Amino acid sequence: MTDNRFPARAAAVLPTRRQLLAGAGGVAAGAVLAACSTAPSGGGGGPSGGQPGTGATGGGTTGGTGPLTWWDQFAPLQDLQKATFQRFAGQGGPQVEYTVYNPNEQGQALQLAFSSQQLPDVFSLAGVGVPPSVLMNQGWFSPLANGEELRSAVPEGTLIEGLHSFDDQLYSFPIFSTRQYDGLLWYSRSAVEAAGLDPDTPPASWDDLRAAARAVQDSGTSGLLLPLQFGERMATFVLELAQAAGFPGATQGGSNGVDLSTGEYAYHHDSVVSAIEFLLSFQTDGLLFPASSSLDARAGRARWAAGGAAFFLDGPYCPGVVVRDFAAFADQLAVGALPTPDGSAPVLNRTPVGGTFWVSGQSDQVDQAAELLALLVGEEYQAGLAEAMDQPPFDLAAVAGSGAHPTYKRAVEMFGEQVFVAPAPQARPGVTDVEAAMGTVEPGLGAIVQGAFSGQVSDVRGALRELSDKLTAAREKAVAEVGGDVSVESWAFPEWQPGTDFDVSGYAR
Amino acid sequence: MSTTTAPLPTAAAGPTPGADPASRHRARQHAARWWIYLFLLPTAVLYGAYTLWPVLASWWYSLLSWSGFESEKTFVGLQNYADVLADPLFLNSFKLTLLFMVVTVPLRVFAALALAVLLNHPRLPLQRLFRTAFFLPVVTTTAIVGVVMQFIFDPASGPVNLALGGLGIPPVDWLGSPETALWTVMVVHTWKWLGVTMIYWLAALQTIPRELVEAAQVDGADARRTFTSITLPLMVPFLVIITLLTVEQNLQVFDLMLTMTGGGPFFATEVIELYIYRWAFASSVPQLGFASAAAVVLGLVLLVIGVGQLLGIRAARRLAGGGR
Numbered sequence: 001m002t003d004n005r006f007p008a009r010a011a012a013v014l015p016t017r018r019q020l021l022a023g024a025g026g027v028a029a030g031a032v033l034a035a036c037s038t039a040p041s042g043g044g045g046g047p048s049g050g051q052p053g054t055g056a057t058g059g060g061t062t063g064g065t066g067p068l069t070w071w072d073q074f075a076p077l078q079d080l081q082k083a084t085f086q087r088f089a090g091q092g093g094p095q096v097e098y099t100v101y102n103p104n105e106q107g108q109a110l111q112l113a114f115s116s117q118q119l120p121d122v123f124s125l126a127g128v129g130v131p132p133s134v135l136m137n138q139g140w141f142s143p144l145a146n147g148e149e150l151r152s153a154v155p156e157g158t159l160i161e162g163l164h165s166f167d168d169q170l171y172s173f174p175i176f177s178t179r180q181y182d183g184l185l186w187y188s189r190s191a192v193e194a195a196g197l198d199p200d201t202p203p204a205s206w207d208d209l210r211a212a213a214r215a216v217q218d219s220g221t222s223g224l225l226l227p228l229q230f231g232e233r234m235a236t237f238v239l240e241l242a243q244a245a246g247f248p249g250a251t252q253g254g255s256n257g258v259d260l261s262t263g264e265y266a267y268h269h270d271s272v273v274s275a276i277e278f279l280l281s282f283q284t285d286g287l288l289f290p291a292s293s294s295l296d297a298r299a300g301r302a303r304w305a306a307g308g309a310a311f312f313l314d315g316p317y318c319p320g321v322v323v324r325d326f327a328a329f330a331d332q333l334a335v336g337a338l339p340t341p342d343g344s345a346p347v348l349n350r351t352p353v354g355g356t357f358w359v360s361g362q363s364d365q366v367d368q369a370a371e372l373l374a375l376l377v378g379e380e381y382q383a384g385l386a387e388a389m390d391q392p393p394f395d396l397a398a399v400a401g402s403g404a405h406p407t408y409k410r411a412v413e414m415f416g417e418q419v420f421v422a423p424a425p426q427a428r429p430g431v432t433d434v435e436a437a438m439g440t441v442e443p444g445l446g447a448i449v450q451g452a453f454s455g456q457v458s459d460v461r462g463a464l465r466e467l468s469d470k471l472t473a474a475r476e477k478a479v480a481e482v483g484g485d486v487s488v489e490s491w492a493f494p495e496w497q498p499g500t501d502f503d504v505s506g507y508a509r
Numbered sequence: 510m511s512t513t514t515a516p517l518p519t520a521a522a523g524p525t526p527g528a529d530p531a532s533r534h535r536a537r538q539h540a541a542r543w544w545i546y547l548f549l550l551p552t553a554v555l556y557g558a559y560t561l562w563p564v565l566a567s568w569w570y571s572l573l574s575w576s577g578f579e580s581e582k583t584f585v586g587l588q589n590y591a592d593v594l595a596d597p598l599f600l601n602s603f604k605l606t607l608l609f610m611v612v613t614v615p616l617r618v619f620a621a622l623a624l625a626v627l628l629n630h631p632r633l634p635l636q637r638l639f640r641t642a643f644f645l646p647v648v649t650t651t652a653i654v655g656v657v658m659q660f661i662f663d664p665a666s667g668p669v670n671l672a673l674g675g676l677g678i679p680p681v682d683w684l685g686s687p688e689t690a691l692w693t694v695m696v697v698h699t700w701k702w703l704g705v706t707m708i709y710w711l712a713a714l715q716t717i718p719r720e721l722v723e724a725a726q727v728d729g730a731d732a733r734r735t736f737t738s739i740t741l742p743l744m745v746p747f748l749v750i751i752t753l754l755t756v757e758q759n760l761q762v763f764d765l766m767l768t769m770t771g772g773g774p775f776f777a778t779e780v781i782e783l784y785i786y787r788w789a790f791a792s793s794v795p796q797l798g799f800a801s802a803a804a805v806v807l808g809l810v811l812l813v814i815g816v817g818q819l820l821g822i823r824a825a826r827r828l829a830g831g832g833r
Binding site for chain 2: 107108110111114115128129130134135138139140222228229231289290291292293294303308436438439440442443447450451453454455456457
């Protein structure tokens with residue numbers, strides 16, 4: 001009997017198709033409305049079960065258990081990182097689940113991880129263009145409880161309020177030196193010798209390099225390989241070459257293209273135009289490796305190491321990759337300084353390097369993570385950095401006594417002589433907020449360089465002027481939005497002389 | 510202890526043991542409807558989670574200023590749409606997407622038809638082998654195809670340029686030149702997906718009544734006449750459907766374009782998918798709201814195209830009906 005009654009009751013409450021669709025639509029609309037809150041949801045909620053952290057702005061908690069998670073993009077440092085994690089575990093710390101990302105992918109992974117409350121305990125900011133100060137306000141980071149210990153371990157003047165610390169609380173620190181650049185001139189000894197050139201005398205001037213590339217080209221090998229598909233790297237080369245030609249600015253951080261004497265964007269400066277024309281001349285003269293337009297830095301380095309071209313612009317990490325991945329080429333490796341218009345030694349200015357690793361504001365083991373980070377300022381780790389031949393460690397002295405490739409040691413030696421610490425506008429109040437509000441302006445310098453090489457940008461100076469104008473307009477708009485005491489003068493350091501180290505006391509205007 | 514076994518007093522309570530057969534039939538129908546909903550549930554949930562929800566979310570995101578890195582989202586109304594429509598690079602991407610479709614859809618549809626007709630010929634030897642060979646690229650991972658094609662079209666040592674060099678033709682920078690990059694990807698994309706369209710056509714060709722072809726042959730029709738007077742007219746309904754499917758598939762070129770050109774040189778191959786991706790993820794400061802607005806604009810344009818196609822099909826059917 002009940003069998004008969006069940007469908008009867010069911011019929012009484014069964015929705016019609018229209019009712020079902022309407023109900024489903026209502027649920028969906030409700031879900032949309034629930035997601036429509038524009039109020040900050042606040043980061044740093046952290047998993048439950050932990051205890052309150054240090055009471056700092058944002059920040060995770062302590063008391064959690066289980067392995068720490070660590071994401072970074074430093075492929076050449078994998079062995080060093082693993083050894084450090086083992087050492088940490090040997091000292092009683094938790095195990096570390098370690099993931100090495102492609103730099104481009106890590107930004108996306110962090111973006112998704114933050115919104116889903118799954119940030120790793122420790123991470124680098126590869127692929128993240130948003131300034132750390134903005135992320136800090138959103139709850140991305142935890143302050144380091146052992147800040148004082150870390151402050152005393154890094155070189156004086158390395159840590160800057162607004163870059164590494166906020167409200168006097170240390171959030172991160174650099175493990176690498178500010179004194180480095182990406183436009184070192186790497187070359188193949190055998191290719192240069194085959195062209196009748198002296199492999200121990202690298203080309204110093206722009207004309208020298210053109211002549212050397214011509215000689216190599218005539219001997220049957222391409223002169224120069226440029227990773228044209230990697231727009232950001234090409235932009236860095238241009239800015240460094242421009243500095244060597246007199247651009248009154250610096251590279252690194254948000255200072256690219258800014259004339260630090262006035263604070264104005266000056267991408268259309270003669271030196272930038274000259275730098276692009278210099279690089280273009282290799283294509284015009286038929287001295288460029290034909291596939292350059294399709295190669296990024298990694299692929300370009302591989303093709304160069306395989307004998308595709310004699311000269312290759314690359315950073316100090318080049319020998320590390322060559323020794324690891326192209327060992328047969330390691331003996332052929334030679335390096336020279338960034339070429340300058342007149343052949344004199346380059347004078348390059350770089351703003352202080354930012355924090356390398358950050359402890360998550362969603363972590364439930366912030367103290368353990370901070371203890372792990374303390375190992376990175378020790379002599380053992382710094383020596384390991386030198387051996388790994390990635391970016392040079394902040395303790396440059398650790399390189400000379402290491403077993404690094406001779407060209408790496410030579411590169412670091414040149415950095416010590418040629419690179420100076422420039423002022424970082426981001427250390428001034430409100431600057432990072434403005435830069436975050438500016439968003440991205442396209443086409444940027446890297447795209448313009450690519451366009452110049454592909455022939456789509458015929459008026460390089462005009463394109464650069466347009467870029468400067470767009471950035472100026474975007475900054476003015478952002479300044480108006482952010483308000484406060486920030487102005488174009490926040491980017492100006494008229495008292496600083498390029499080619500000298502900036503005194504941090506100068507940040508106070 | 511009371512139970513609920515007592516008969517309910519109203520008609521809505523349904524049939525009692527003595528109820529009429531019609532009531533029992535209706536009740537069974539209603540009960541069966543629950544099962545329908547139950548079986549639909551997985552599809553509804555998955556479709557809702559992975560199709561409807563992202564669509565609705567992108568509409569909402571398009572009204573926000575939000576980088577995706579920050580918790581804070583600011584409602585900006587239609588500002589993102591104004592910015593997208595004012596961005597010359599969006600218009601460039603839009604044009605490239607349309608150009609890609611205008612060239613590759615007919616190319617793929619008609620090349621696949623020709624191939625299918627050829628492979629459908631009863632006297633062609635090794636039919637299965639050829640069909641498999643043309644379908645093989647379809648099941649190959651697109652990203653791998655893209656990477657391999659970079660080597661094949663390498664201007665320095667790629668086999669294409671080596672072959673041209675053997676003919677005395679100077680090397681071409683297939684993927685690095687704005688004049689050739691998009692067209693190179695078009696060719697690769699057509700080759701990659703030709704097999705699936707060929708299968709559609711092969712299936713369609715099986716619907717042609719054999720006796721019609723034989724009657725034509727008896728009447729003295731040659732191969733060309735048989736094709737134009739029998740095959741082609743009977744394939745018109747399939748042409749509409751296959752074209753619609755191809756249009757949809759040819760909008761999805763993200764993985765191939767990203768691996769072959771990355772959108773370059775200087776935005777020369779930045780189709781809309783890459784434009785959206787760049788602003789959503791690849792930009793130094795991502796703009797999810799702006800990227801969502803671009804996606805919604807694209808969706809609306811495609812909706813208009815789709816509706817236009819639908820109206821066109823109906824009009825064609827009406828005309829065909831009037832002609833009979």
